[in-house]
């Protein structure tokens with residue numbers, strides 16, 4: 001079989017799509033992220049929402065406020081971008097414990113969230 005552009009084109013498109021899908025840095029939607037932030041992620045359990053532990057107005061809660069988190073996130077861990085740090089904070093919260101916090105963030109949210117959910121939450125936090 002001769003490989004004409006008509007035959008090759010669909011493979012090129014599929015490859016390009018696969019490459020995009022593998023990119024965890026896809027821009028999320030901050031409005032959808034805000035919805036997730038204030039909803040109970042597992043309505044069947046006693047799990048808290050992000051909002052119950054993280055304020056947006058600078059006030060203290062169980063966890064650090066999200067006010068200014070967009071700027072702070074890039075300075076938390078040397079060599080980690082804001083986006084990488086925020087992603088790790090959700091899927092592996094014990095990897096870096098914010099100083100002064102006795103209470104540890106539970107590592108339960110990663111499995112409840114899709115990649116898209118996490119991207120939306122990150123976009124929301126970056127805007128704070």
Ligand code: HEC
Nearest residue numbers: 048049050053062063064089096097098101103104105109
């Ligand atoms: C039960 C309380 C609780 C819930 C619910 C919670 N967190 Fe946290 N979170 C914490 C605590 C406490 C810390 C600080 C201690 C630590 O680093 O583990 C923290 C730290 C963080 C940090 C790092 C903040 C910084 O200033 O560096 C991010 C980002 C974060 N949480 C995101 C989230 C997101 C997104 C959700 C919802 C999916 C969420 N958290 C739900 C308690 C919580």
